[in-house]
Amino acid sequence: MRVDFDPQAMPTRDFYKLLTATVVPRPIAWVSTTAADGTDNLAPHSFFTVSCVTPPVVQFTSVGRKDSLRNIEETGQFVVNLATEPLFEQINSTATDFPRGMSEFDAVGLRKEGSCRVKPPRVADSPVALECELHSTVRLGDSTVVFGRVVHAAVSEDVLVDGHPEVTRLRPLTRLGKNEWGTLGEVWEIARIPYTEGRNERPARGDGE
Numbered sequence: 718m719r720v721d722f723d724p725q726a727m728p729t730r731d732f733y734k735l736l737t738a739t740v741v742p743r744p745i746a747w748v749s750t751t752a753a754d755g756t757d758n759l760a761p762h763s764f765f766t767v768s769c770v771t772p773p774v775v776q777f778t779s780v781g782r783k784d785s786l787r788n789i790e791e792t793g794q795f796v797v798n799l800a801t802e803p804l805f806e807q808i809n810s811t812a813t814d815f816p817r818g819m820s821e822f823d824a825v826g827l828r829k830e831g832s833c834r835v836k837p838p839r840v841a842d843s844p845v846a847l848e849c850e851l852h853s854t855v856r857l858g859d860s861t862v863v864f865g866r867v868v869h870a871a872v873s874e875d876v877l878v879d880g881h882p883e884v885t886r887l888r889p890l891t892r893l894g895k896n897e898w899g900t901l902g903e904v905w906e907i908a909r910i911p912y913t914e915g916r917n918e919r920p921a922r923g924d925g926e
Contacts, residue, residue, distance in 0.1 A: 722735055734894065734895070737763075737892070737893075737894050738893070738894025738895065739894075741891070741892075741893045741894060741899070742891030742892065742893055742899040743763045743764065743765070743891055743892045743893075744763070744765050744766065744800075744889065744891055745761050745762070745763050745765060745800035745808065745889075745890055745891065745892055746761070746762045746763075746765035746775070746777040746797045746800075747759065747760075747761050747762075747797065747798040747799070747800045747808060747811070747840065747843065748760055748761075748762055748777060748785045748795050748796070748797055748798075749795065749796045749798060749822075749829075749837045749838055749839065749840060750784070750785050750788035750789055750792070750794070750795045750796075750837050751788060751792060751794070751836050751837040751838070752784070752787070752788045752791065752792075752817075752818075753788075753791040753792060754818075756818055756819075756820055757820045757821075757822050757829065757837065757838055758784045758785060758788055758820065758821060759798075759811045759820075759821040759822055759825075759827065759840065760783060760784065760785050760811055760812060760821065761800060761808050761809075761811060761812050761892075762777040762778065762779065762785065763891075763892035764777060764778035764780070764860075765777040765778075765797075768864055772866050772867075773866065773867040774852055774864050774865065774866050774867065775797055775847060775849065775864075775865055775867060776862055776863060776864045776865070777797070777862075777863055777865075778860050778861065778862050778863070779860060779861045779863060780859065780860045781859060781860070782861070784817055785863075786854075786861055786863065787817075788837075789851055789854075789863060789865075790851075790854070792836065792837075793850060793851040794835040794836055794837055794848075794849065794850055794851065795835070795837055795849050795851070795863075795865060796832055796835060796837045796838070796839050796846050796847065796848050796849065797846070797847040797849060797865070798839060798840040798843035798845070798846050798847075799843050799844055799845035799846070799887060799889060800843070800889065800890045801843060801844060801887065801888050801889060801890060802888040802889070802890055802900050802901075803842075803888065804840075804842060804843065804890075805890060805898065807825050807826075807827055808890065809898075810824075810825045811825055811827075822838070827840055827841075827842070828840075828841035828842060829841055832846070832848050832869070832871075833848060833869045833871065834848045834850075834868045834869040835848045835849065835850065835868065835869075839871065844872065844873035844875065844876045844882075844886075844887060845870070845871070845872050845873070845876070845882065845887070846870070846871045847865075847867045847869075847870050848867065848868055848869040848870070848871070849865030849866060849867055849868065850865065850866050850868050851863070851864075851865060851866075852864040852865055852866045884901065884904060885901065885904065888900070888901060889901060
């Protein structure tokens with residue numbers, strides 16, 4: 718037996734809580750930007766994914782008009798830093814609604830390092846940084862989806878195995894419902910089965926059944 722929820726009949730915040738508790742786990746884009754006046758900003762956004770392979774494009778959603786969105790609209794650049802387990806408390810702290818003009822890097826005490834292709838700095842202690850130039854934005858109700866073309870990726874040697882990021886070394890954080898966060902947990906591995914291979918392995922009709 719199921720319980721029905723009608724988004725048209727519920728307070729917006731209540732249905733938002735239902736969605737974020739259901740669409741889990743969600744990767745976190747820890748987005749660094751630089752305002753037109755030179756102030757650096759850093760904030761986590763948990764509506765985040767890859768949008769395109771060629772060209773490489775990632776996307777995150779700004780719920781409301783936050784500083785990350787305003788800075789990107791002003792400058793056309795941002796960096797997605799990987800949110801990792803060892804940085805849990807700092808990531809949560811950068812979600813605080815600091816006044817515009819105050820740098821979360823300074824307020825939280827995070828080290829920054831220069832980027833290669835864009836002006837916003839990278840989080841020095843994050844093992845992966847995707848430097849992005851603004852591709853486009855899409856306004857949806859109270860939110861804006863930001864699409865960024867990845868122009869450079871910087872990955873720490875410590876998380877690479879045979880030249881590829883190893884997830885157990887990355888130790889990514891995810892967002893769940895309410896105030897819950899998720900860590901990596903158990904990792905399963907299974908190869909995809911090509912359609913033709915799968916058909917060849919199936920018994921013919923009448924064989925064995």
